Amino acid sequence: MLAEGESEGLQTLGIVLLLCSSLKLLHYLGLIDLSDDKIEDELEMTMVCHRPEGLEQLEAQTNFTKRELQVLYRGFKNECPSGVVNEETFKQIYAQFFPHGDASTYAHYLFHAFDTTQTGSVKFEDFVTALSILLRGTVHEKLRWTFNLYDINKDGYINKEEMMDIVKAIYDMMGKYTYPVLKEDTPRQHVDVFFQKMDKNKDGIVTLDEFLESCQEDDNIMRSLQLFQNVM
Numbered sequence: 073m074l075a076e077g078e079s080e081g082l083q084t085l086g087i088v089l090l091l092c093s094s095l096k097l098l099h100y101l102g103l104i105d106l107s108d109d110k111i112e113d114e115l116e117m118t119m120v121c122h123r124p125e126g127l128e129q130l131e132a133q134t135n136f137t138k139r140e141l142q143v144l145y146r147g148f149k150n151e152c153p154s155g156v157v158n159e160e161t162f163k164q165i166y167a168q169f170f171p172h173g174d175a176s177t178y179a180h181y182l183f184h185a186f187d188t189t190q191t192g193s194v195k196f197e198d199f200v201t202a203l204s205i206l207l208r209g210t211v212h213e214k215l216r217w218t219f220n221l222y223d224i225n226k227d228g229y230i231n232k233e234e235m236m237d238i239v240k241a242i243y244d245m246m247g248k249y250t251y252p253v254l255k256e257d258t259p260r261q262h263v264d265v266f267f268q269k270m271d272k273n274k275d276g277i278v279t280l281d282e283f284l285e286s287c288q289e290d291d292n293i294m295r296s297l298q299l300f301q302n303v304m
Contacts, residue, residue, distance in 0.1 A: 130197065134204035141200065148196050156193040159183045166245075173247025181241060185221040212284065214297050219283045229277040230270075235263045 127138050136144065149155065159180065166179040186194045186202050205213045220226075224234045239259045270278045270286040278286075287293045 130200060134200055135208035136200060136204055144200055144203075145196060148199060156195050157199075158193050162186075162194070170245050170247065173245045175245040177237075178241040178245045181221060181224065181238065184224075185217070211288065211294070211297055215284050215287050216280065219280050222283075229279060230283065231277050232263055232267060235266055235278075236260065239263060 127141055130136070130141055131138050134141070152161070162183040163176045163179045166175040166182075169175065183194065184190070186198050188198060188201075202217065205217045209217070219230065222230045222234060222238050224237060236259055239262050243259065267276075267278065270282055272282045272285070
């Protein structure tokens, strides 16, 4: 049987992995350092199939400044000349981040959380909107985004099967660095403890309100949400 602290550790790890993976995506695109003084006044649009919304509109919709959006777009366009990222490319990127495990399933879930319009591709607008929430959003915004990630079938609830899929995906992504070594029944035990804590009315599903309340009662989760607040 899992100790309560061990299960809570996995919940916190899930949040940290989400934020870390966003940071690694920024690093991959060369966007962590904002020291470049040669930023164009306007977005470059040449050779791009998808043209993003205007800077003013994105600035109003996100927590990024115009200058930061220009830097973000430059990196996004350099790595994604078509202006969009498909799921396969997303999986290839995350395979580089986690070479000792299988990140494909977690990348699949994360891709669909970024692809809010369910078009099968992530546009620049999708990318910066998600990053704005994960890096600079309020606690509620970050937790709502995480809830949406865990709510795989998008029915407004997290059930045990969905949470099991997420837990397995995290273990698969961590690969040989998973410690303690994964036992066959460990994911199920994590899910059971998760529901004991989150499912306030014991009806077998976790609602958004239950998720928000439980996470805000957990000091470790709250601290993890603030880890990368000032990364850019």
